[in-house]
Amino acid sequence: MGFFDWAAPWVRRYGDRFTADDAATIAGWLRPAVAEGGLVLDVGGGAGHLARLLAVELEARVTVLDPTADLVAHVPVSERVAAVRGTAEAMPLPDNGFDAIVVTDAFHHFRDQGAAVAEFARVVRDGGQVLVLELDRRPFAMRLIALGERLVGEPATFMTPEELCAFMAAHGIEGECAPLAKASYRFLGRVSKRAE
Numbered sequence: 247m248g249f250f251d252w253a254a255p256w257v258r259r260y261g262d263r264f265t266a267d268d269a270a271t272i273a274g275w276l277r278p279a280v281a282e283g284g285l286v287l288d289v290g291g292g293a294g295h296l297a298r299l300l301a302v303e304l305e306a307r308v309t310v311l312d313p314t315a316d317l318v319a320h321v322p323v324s325e326r327v328a329a330v331r332g333t334a335e336a337m338p339l340p341d342n343g344f345d346a347i348v349v350t351d352a353f354h355h356f357r358d359q360g361a362a363v364a365e366f367a368r369v370v371r372d373g374g375q376v377l378v379l380e381l382d383r384r385p386f387a388m389r390l391i392a393l394g395e396r397l398v399g400e401p402a403t404f405m406t407p408e409e410l411c412a413f414m415a416a417h418g419i420e421g422e423c424a425p426l427a428k429a430s431y432r433f434l435g436r437v438s439k440r441a442e
């Protein structure tokens with residue numbers, strides 16, 4: 247049994263932290279790539295709290311991809327929200343099927359981040375966006391959190407904003423990192439397939 251199998255009830259409550267204002271902010275970042283009726287993928291999206299809010303804000307269809315059965319089962323599936331069980335590293339999803347990807351507080355849980363970014367580039371259309379909200383590994387509190395996560399078997403591969411930007415670029419997704427509140431930051435990049 248993995249960490250998120252027993253932590254699923256906690257992750258469900260944790261998802262409630264997203265407010266309509268948060269969703270409006272995130273939707274504003276994604277809107278250049280997501281027209282009304284567009285398709286968004288929330289990777290590691292847990293029980294779909296953000297997906298439900300984003301679907302309303304963007305008037306789009308949001309699919310939650312998550313490997314944890316107990317979380318996927320709680321996604322509020324509707325006309326606008328879908329749920330798929332799977333990992334970021336091997337998505338059971340078609341090429342070029344999404345206008346944008348959002349990843350919140352999940353990227354550091356991916357055991358093969360390179361494979362995950364290759365999947366981002368595969369499933370997002372040319373010109374689509376990738377938004378990752380992450381935590382900077384440098385503050386002392388974050389080092390303690392990383393230690394705690396490793397003690398329960400998680401990879402806890404946190405990066406600095408500069409490291410994440412360089413990592414994304416090395417895997418073909420150019421973008422920018424901007425600081426948010428406390429230790430958190432945002433990566434926002436665009437998928438370009440023209441050179442393929």
Ligand SMILES: C[S@@+](CC[C@H](N)C(=O)[O-])C[C@H]1O[C@@H](n2cnc3c(N)ncnc32)[C@H](O)[C@@H]1O
Nearest residue numbers: 250261290291292314333334350351352355356
């Ligand atoms: C801390 S929770 C964050 C959930 C949600 N994104 C949020 O912000 O509330 C991390 C999520 O990552 C998922 N996860 C863990 N490993 C994953 C992987 N390899 N691929 C995709 N999701 C993964 C977990 O099941 C869990 O739902």
